[in-house]
Amino acid sequence: MTLLHAQRINVVYEPNRGTRIWSVRDVDLTLQQGEFVGLVGESGCGKSTLGFALTRMLRAPARLENGAIHFDGVDVASLSGEALRRQRRKGFAIVLQSGMNALNPVRTIENHFGDILKAHAGPGDHYSAGAIRRRGAELLSKVRLEPSVLAKFPHELSGGMRQRVSIALVLALEPKMIVFDEPTTALDVIVQKAVMQTIQELQREQGFTAILISHDLGVVFESTNRVMVMYAGRVVEDQPSNELGRGLHHPYTEALLGCYADPRAEEIHLAGIPGTPPDLSKPLPGCAYAPRCPLAVEICWKVVPPLAPLGSGTAACHVRAPSAQVPEAKVAAAKAAAGAVATK
Amino acid sequence: MSIVTPVPPPTLPGAEVEIPRGPAGPRLPGPLLFLGRALRTLWSNGKARIGLVILAIDVLVAILAPLLAPHSPTATSFTPYQSPNATNWFGTTGNGQDVFSQMIYGARISLLVGIVAGAVATFVAVTIGLIAGYRPGIIDEVLSFITNLALVIPGLPLMFILAAYLTSRSVWTIVLVVAFTSWATGARVIRSQASTLRTREFVTSAQFSGERLFRVVFREILPNMTSLVAGSFFAAATAAVMAEASLEFLGLGDPNTVSWGTILYYAQQQNALLTGQWLMVFAPGLAIALLALSFTLVNFGVDALSNPRLREKS
Amino acid sequence: MRYVGRKAALFVITLWGAITLNFLLPRLMPGSPVDAALGKLASSGVVITNAQRQAVEIQLGVPHGSLVSQYGQYLNSIVHLNFGSSYSFPSETVAQTIGKAAPWTLALIGVTTIVAFIIGTLLGVYAGWRRGKTADTTVTLGATFFAAFPPFWLGLLLLFVFAFKYSVFPIKGGYSPGATPGLSPSFLADAVYHSIIPAVTLAVTTLSGWVFGMRNNMINTLGEDYVTFAEANGLRTRTVALLYAARNALLPNVTAFGLSLGAVVGGSVLVEGVFSYPGLGNLLYIAVSNHDFPLMQALFLVITVSMLVAIFIVDLIYVRLDPRVRQA
Numbered sequence: 011m012t013l014l015h016a017q018r019i020n021v022v023y024e025p026n027r028g029t030r031i032w033s034v035r036d037v038d039l040t041l042q043q044g045e046f047v048g049l050v051g052e053s054g055c056g057k058s059t060l061g062f063a064l065t066r067m068l069r070a071p072a073r074l075e076n077g078a079i080h081f082d083g084v085d086v087a088s089l090s091g092e093a094l095r096r097q098r099r100k101g102f103a104i105v106l107q108s109g110m111n112a113l114n115p116v117r118t119i120e121n122h123f124g125d126i127l128k129a130h131a132g133p134g135d136h137y138s139a140g141a142i143r144r145r146g147a148e149l150l151s152k153v154r155l156e157p158s159v160l161a162k163f164p165h166e167l168s169g170g171m172r173q174r175v176s177i178a179l180v181l182a183l184e185p186k187m188i189v190f191d192e193p194t195t196a197l198d199v200i201v202q203k204a205v206m207q208t209i210q211e212l213q214r215e216q217g218f219t220a221i222l223i224s225h226d227l228g229v230v231f232e233s234t235n236r237v238m239v240m241y242a243g244r245v246v247e248d249q250p251s252n253e254l255g256r257g258l259h260h261p262y263t264e265a266l267l268g269c270y271a272d273p274r275a276e277e278i279h280l281a282g283i284p285g286t287p288p289d290l291s292k293p294l295p296g297c298a299y300a301p302r303c304p305l306a307v308e309i310c311w312k313v314v315p316p317l318a319p320l321g322s323g324t325a326a327c328h329v330r331a332p333s334a335q336v337p338e339a340k341v342a343a344a345k346a347a348a349g350a351v352a353t354k
Numbered sequence: 355m356s357i358v359t360p361v362p363p364p365t366l367p368g369a370e371v372e373i374p375r376g377p378a379g380p381r382l383p384g385p386l387l388f389l390g391r392a393l394r395t396l397w398s399n400g401k402a403r404i405g406l407v408i409l410a411i412d413v414l415v416a417i418l419a420p421l422l423a424p425h426s427p428t429a430t431s432f433t434p435y436q437s438p439n440a441t442n443w444f445g446t447t448g449n450g451q452d453v454f455s456q457m458i459y460g461a462r463i464s465l466l467v468g469i470v471a472g473a474v475a476t477f478v479a480v481t482i483g484l485i486a487g488y489r490p491g492i493i494d495e496v497l498s499f500i501t502n503l504a505l506v507i508p509g510l511p512l513m514f515i516l517a518a519y520l521t522s523r524s525v526w527t528i529v530l531v532v533a534f535t536s537w538a539t540g541a542r543v544i545r546s547q548a549s550t551l552r553t554r555e556f557v558t559s560a561q562f563s564g565e566r567l568f569r570v571v572f573r574e575i576l577p578n579m580t581s582l583v584a585g586s587f588f589a590a591a592t593a594a595v596m597a598e599a600s601l602e603f604l605g606l607g608d609p610n611t612v613s614w615g616t617i618l619y620y621a622q623q624q625n626a627l628l629t630g631q632w633l634m635v636f637a638p639g640l641a642i643a644l645l646a647l648s649f650t651l652v653n654f655g656v657d658a659l660s661n662p663r664l665r666e667k668s
Numbered sequence: 669m670r671y672v673g674r675k676a677a678l679f680v681i682t683l684w685g686a687i688t689l690n691f692l693l694p695r696l697m698p699g700s701p702v703d704a705a706l707g708k709l710a711s712s713g714v715v716i717t718n719a720q721r722q723a724v725e726i727q728l729g730v731p732h733g734s735l736v737s738q739y740g741q742y743l744n745s746i747v748h749l750n751f752g753s754s755y756s757f758p759s760e761t762v763a764q765t766i767g768k769a770a771p772w773t774l775a776l777i778g779v780t781t782i783v784a785f786i787i788g789t790l791l792g793v794y795a796g797w798r799r800g801k802t803a804d805t806t807v808t809l810g811a812t813f814f815a816a817f818p819p820f821w822l823g824l825l826l827l828f829v830f831a832f833k834y835s836v837f838p839i840k841g842g843y844s845p846g847a848t849p850g851l852s853p854s855f856l857a858d859a860v861y862h863s864i865i866p867a868v869t870l871a872v873t874t875l876s877g878w879v880f881g882m883r884n885n886m887i888n889t890l891g892e893d894y895v896t897f898a899e900a901n902g903l904r905t906r907t908v909a910l911l912y913a914a915r916n917a918l919l920p921n922v923t924a925f926g927l928s929l930g931a932v933v934g935g936s937v938l939v940e941g942v943f944s945y946p947g948l949g950n951l952l953y954i955a956v957s958n959h960d961f962p963l964m965q966a967l968f969l970v971i972t973v974s975m976l977v978a979i980f981i982v983d984l985i986y987v988r989l990d991p992r993v994r995q996a
Contacts, residue, residue, distance in 0.1 A: 067900050098902025106900075111893035114912050115992060125911070129903045163991045176897065183901060401812075502678070503685045505927055506979060510934020511952060511971055515964050518956045519697040592816075599818050600938055605957060618821070622942075627828050635828065639821030647816035654812075657884075 013186060013219050014041040014064070014102075019077040021056070021063050021243075031290045033059040033072065035243040038317075041219050043186070046210075048230030048251065049223045050266070051240035054287055057223045058107070060240070061189040064221070065104045066094055082186060099130040103185040105176050107192040112176045113164035119175055120146055120160040126182045149178040152215075153208055170201035174208065181212070187219040194229060206233055227254075227266060236323075239263050242288040242298035244314075249323035260325040261303045297328070305329045309336070392584075395659055402655025408648035416461040423455035427612045435629050444633045447617075448624035453634050456612050457641065463613035464645060467529055467598040472591030474533035479540030479590070480583055486541070487548025498545065504538035513597060517606040528607055532597045540586035547582055581659045588653040592646045599642045614638035671993040675983040679976060686972045691742050693968075694728045694961060695735075726750075728961055751966035762966045765951065770970070773947030776863055777936050780870045785925055788875040792882020792921075793914045799887055807879060815876035820938040823869040827942065830865060866943045874932055881924055885917035892916070919990050926982035929975050 021034035034056045041047060049057045062068050064079060066086060079087040086097055106112045113122060123146035127137050137145075147157035153174040164172055173193060180188055190209060194202040210233050213220045224230050230237055230251070237254060239247040239262065247260040255267055265283045285302035294300065296311040303310065309328050317324040318333035325331040396402040415422060424443075425432075434450040436442055444453035486497035513535045520527055601607045602615025605623075609616060617638040621627075626634040726741045745751070751762035788811075795807040889895065890913055898912045933949070940949035948967060955963040987993055 065900060067896065069896075095902045095904070098900070104900045106893055106897050112897040114894045114898070114916070116915055116990065117911065125898070125903050125907055126901050129901070129907065165992050179901060499681070499685075503682055503689070506682055506930065506972070506975060507686060507689065508930035508933045508971055508975055510931070510937060511968055513934075514937065514952060514956045515693070515968055518959055518964060519694065519961075596818055600820065600934075603818075603820055603938070604941065604953060618824075622824075627824070632828065635821075635824055639818060639824070642818050642821065643816040646818075647812065650812055650816060 011043045012040060013043045013045075013082060014039065015080040016040075016064060017078050019060065019063055019079070020075040021059050021068065021072055022075045023059075023072040025071050029291055032293055033243050033290060034063060035293070037243075037245055039064070039238075039245075041187070041221075043219055044217050045236060046213055046220045046234045047222070048234035048237045049221055049240060050225060050227055050230050050237060052225060052287065054290070055240040056243040057225075057240050058191050059243075061104060061191050061221060061223050065102045065189055066097075067104060096130075098183060098185075100184050100186060102187040102189070103180040103183050104189040104191060105173075105180055105193055107195060113172055115164055118161060118163055119150075119167075122175070122179055123149070123160070123182060126179055130183065145182070146178075149181050150175070152181060152212060153178045168201075170197055170205060173197065173205055177209065177212070181216070185218055187221070189221045189223065191223045192225070193222070195224070195226075202229070209233065239266070242293075243290060244298065244326065245317065246299065246327070247320070247323065247325040248317065249321060249325075253322050257321045258330055259320070260299075260327045260330060261305050262299050263325075265302075297326070392580075392659070396652065396655040399655035399658050401651045402653075402658075405648040405651025405653075405655070408644055409652065412461055412465055412645055412648065415458060416465045419459045419462060423458040425452045425455045427451065427455040427459040435624075435631065437630050438633055444637055445631045447620055447631075447634065448629075449620075453617065453631075453637070456617055457614070457637055459612045460614040460617060460638065460641070463525060463611055464595055464598060464615070464642065467525065467532065467613075468591045468595035468645065468649070471529045471532040471536070471594035471598070472587055474529065475537040475590040475594070476540055476583065476587040478533065478537040479586055480544055482537070483541040483544025484548050487545040487550075488552050490549070490552075494545075494549075497541075501538050501541045501545070504535075505542065509535040509593075510597065510600065513601065514604065514606060517601055523606075523608040525608060525611060528598055528601055531601070532594045536590050536593050536597070540590060543586060544579065544582060547579055551579070581656050584659075585653055585656045588649045588656060592649040592653075595642060595646050595649070614641050671987060672984065675980065679980045679983075683973065683976050686976065687743070687746065687969065688739075690965060690969045690972070691739060694965060695738075728965065746969070751962060751969075757963075762963050765963065766948065766966060766970055769946055769948050769951045772945065773936060773940070773949060775859075776867060776870070776940075776945065776947055777932060780867045781874065781929070781932050784871040784875045785878055787871075788878025789882045789918065789921060791875075792879045793886055793909070793917070795879065796883040796886025796890065796917070797909050797913070799883075799890075804883075808883065811876035811879040814872050815880075817873055818938075819869055819873045819935045820942050822873060823866065823939050823942040826865050826869055863945070866939050866945050869939050870932070870935055873935060874928070877928065877931075878921065881921050882917060885920055886913060889913045889917040919986070922982060922986050922989060926979035929978050933971055933975065 016037070016039040019034055019037040019039070020032065023031040023033050025031070037060060039060075049060065051057050059068075059072065062072075063074055063077075066079075066089070068074055074087060077087060078085055081097075081102060084097070086094070086102075089097060113119075117125070120143060124137065124139075124142045127135075127142055127145060131137060143157075143160060146160050150157060150159055155171065155174055155178065159167065159171065159175065164175075167175065177193075193209065194205050197205060206229060209220070209222075212218075220234075222230060222234055231254060234251045237247075237249055237251050238245050239260065241262050247263045249259070254263075259267070262283075269282070283302060288294070288298050288301075294311070296309070296313055297303070297306070297315050300306040300310040305327075307329065313328070313336055315326040315328045315331075316333045316335055317326045318331040320327070320331035328336060393406075396406060428451060430450040432442055432446045432450045432452055434446055434448050436446040438445045442452045442454060444457060446452060447456075482497055482501065486494045486501070513531050516531045516534070517523075517527070520531070598607070598613065599615035599618070602613055603618050603622065605619055607613070607615060607619075609619065615638070617634060621631070621634045621638075624631075626632070726738070726745045749763045751766075757765045791807050791811070795804045798804045895908060895912050898908045903912070936947065937949035937952050939945070940947045941953040944950060948971065951963065952967050952971075954960070955967060
């Protein structure tokens with residue numbers, strides 16, 4: 011059952027008059043209930059912005075320029091005020107990157123739970139202190155934390171614990187979809203694994219749709235069942251996770267994969283990605299990756315490649331995944347297959 | 355970095371690629387270029403713009419005083435206690451002096467004391483703040499203690515007392531007294547910023563590359579604090595203008611100089627309100643308020659420079 | 669509790685520093701304040717007893733005797749509240765004069781400062797929350813405008829309009845001439861009546877500082893992740909604004925409050941001077957105008973010590989407000 015159907019999402023960021031930076035361009039996204047999707051890309055590719063846009067958390071000077079976001083049948087792009095606030099219950103939620111700073115320093119964890127529960131209390135719900143404590147302890151146990159955490163202040167907890175508390179708070183909303191924005195970036199590797207394990211287990215148990223935003227392909231590999239790669243604000247590839255590394259991919263995805271290596275291997279071939287990140291205030295008429303792409307041909311500089319079938323998923327590449335909408339690409343692809351060197 | 359011209363695709367992954375660079379910018383732009391850029395940014399802020407205009411008017415009035423004032427400010431040649439009339443637009447004092455001319459010339463002292471005392475206070479604040487922030491340990495502790503002491507000791511009362519003790523009264527005494535009592539706030543702010551910057555990577559790397567302390571402070575740390583220093587200056591200047599006016603009003607300044615504060619002093623002494631010379635009370639106070647206001651407004655612009663969140667949405 | 673311990677130690681050390689500064693000040697000044705003081709005392713027709721002469725010398729500097737022994741005597745005299753005699757009020761000791769003026773200032777300053785802080789902070793929260801909208805611009809412009817008013821000028825203006833032209837409020841003094849000071853309701857009512865214009869003057873000029881500080885703090889706090897997270901979780905607007913944003917933005921303001929008391933005292937000197945309000949500020953004004961050094965010294969000490977005590981109290985309040993400093 012389709013939970014999220016977002017069309018033509020465009021996010022523009024205007025820090026001062028005259029400058030428009032397109033952080034997200036023409037993204038279409040459809041998610042089924044229960045999917046676990048990873049959103050990867052380098053810093054600045056727009057993945058966090060997309061996550062914020064989908065959960066309606068964009069703040070000035072960023073704003074949603076176009077686009078419809080149908081969540082569970084409701085067009086949430088047009089909601090605001092109280093209606094939007096209500097949508098946060100049994101709707102969508104987001105867990106922020108820095109668990110350290112996501113909690114109010116002057117309120118105890120118990121207060122935090124109380125605030126959330128009371129904010130979404132229905133007409134019949136009365137949350138006494140005892141009820142809040144019970145529910146809080148229940149939610150904390152889901153993220154493997156002791157009830158004693160309730161009485162503490164955020165600064166008395168470690169980074170990993172704070173991240174888990176954030177997740178527990180979000181669970182209080184009984185959301186249908188949770189966006190995890192780089193949940194483990196600020197944590198060390200061991201804690202990282204523990205938190206990711208918790209997230210995976212929760213997703214299996216509770217069945218919510220999860221979007222995992224990360225620049226760490228390894229983390230995404232292990233937890234998700236579908237991966238979307240973003241570059242310069244666009245989705246350039248969309249594959250099932252277990253297909254990554256098998257078969258052909260978008261040149262950028264291949265370059266990303268080439269940045270990883272098994273530390274236990276005998277020989278390691280690491281490759282950087284040549285060139286520099288794109289200037290989002292001056293979008294190119296064609297594919298944004300063309301300046302750095304080893305396969306780029308003439309058409310790549312002129313027309314933005316649409317997502318077209320590649321392997322079990324889709325990719326936006328004139329050469330690897332020529333689209334029926336762009337007939338010239340077919341010709342270019344044939345030429346490329348004949349003479350070019352496929353990079354690994 | 356923007357890619358304006360397409361980079362030809364490399365033949366092998368990871369091969370050396372010519373990355374287009376912009377023209378090499380100077381690390382510390384020439385002072386004039388810097389000032390020009392700062393002024394332009396300030397001008398773009400609505401509140402700062404108003405402040406700059408008022409300030410410019412005050413400066414012009416002060417410089418052109420001899421041309422603008424119809425009479426000499428100190429000449430006692432007019433009929434005393436006059437309300438505003440054709441010869442004396444703002445009326446006359448109890449000593450028969452023209453209030454309007456006094457107002458024009460008064461700009462000089464108020465502006466002078468405000469700017470110079472503000473500058474001296476800021477200079478002391480920056481020096482102490484930088485040293486304390488940059489050199490942790492005993493030096494920092496001692497300087498911080500002195501700063502805290504200077505902070506908690508009430509400035510205005512100390513100023514009054516100092517002024518009362520000092521027998522020679524000149525404008526420069528006032529400048530020194532005012533500066534002496536207002537450096538502490540700026541010093542604290544600058545110290546905390548300097549100590550934050552001290553641990554930042556670019557400073558550490560400069561130290562490792564062997565730059566001397568003096569150069570590190572002036573070329574790495576100070577440029578990152580310009581808006582903070584500017585903010586301190588304008589805050590100190592505002593305080594200095596008010597302080598000078600207060601001192602003069604209480605009769606602790608030099609009664610022979612003509613400043614807006616002394617006009618108010620004589621107004622109080624001569625019960626100007628009772629004799630109908632309300633302009634003598636109204637005008638200098640308004641002028642003081644406007645000058646202080648202009649510094650504060652410009653400071654808004656400086657604040658917005660250093661903290662993008664405070665910038666006005668244009 | 670290390671925080672409290674540190675603050676207590678700081679209090680004691682700063683207290684010592686202030687007292688020492690007070691001790692050194694007249695001895696460092698050019699000219700001889702002692703002779704001037706004694707001369708003036710003599711010329712005011714008062715017969716100076718030896719005890720009085722000694723007291724003055726201890727305060728201002730003895731021509732002979734080592735600095736250290738003077739310091740010891742000075743500290744001793746302070747503890748016994750023996751500040752010598754003032755020649756502005758020759759019939760009583762300095763301690764008595766100050767004692768009479770203190771309650772007036774406490775009432776006026778105390779109440780006004782707290783009210784100004786509360787109103788200023790609330791306005792700042794409001795302006796910061798509605799940043800960029802008309803409400804914010806109005807509040808900010810209003811605060812900027814009033815902040816620039818020299819307090820004595822505003823006092824004069826208000827006097828002119830409300831006391832002189834329209835006789836709504838009294839022109840000067842803390843109470844009507846002829847009334848006997850005491851705690852009777854009629855006297856208190858009279859005192860309050862007399863304190864309204866000075867209080868309004870003081871409040872208006874100090875309020876703006878709080879508005880700005882709080883507004884800036886709010887704007888910074890609103891950018892924090894915990895506010896974003898709270899909104900993302902659909903907490904009620906009022907909860908987010910007050911319990912998440914304002915409650916945290918308040919903290920730097922509380923610290924600043926303690927430090928601002930110095931400026932408030934300074935402002936009170938000017939305001940009380942204009943209104944001849946019988947408080948410590950007015951006393952300082954008289955002392956300074958008359959070059960009444962013994963009175964000046966004592967006043968300065970009293971003012972500084974009170975400020976330090978107030979700052980210490982504010983520090984203690986801060987501990988209640990910020991759990992992060994409570995750790996050992």
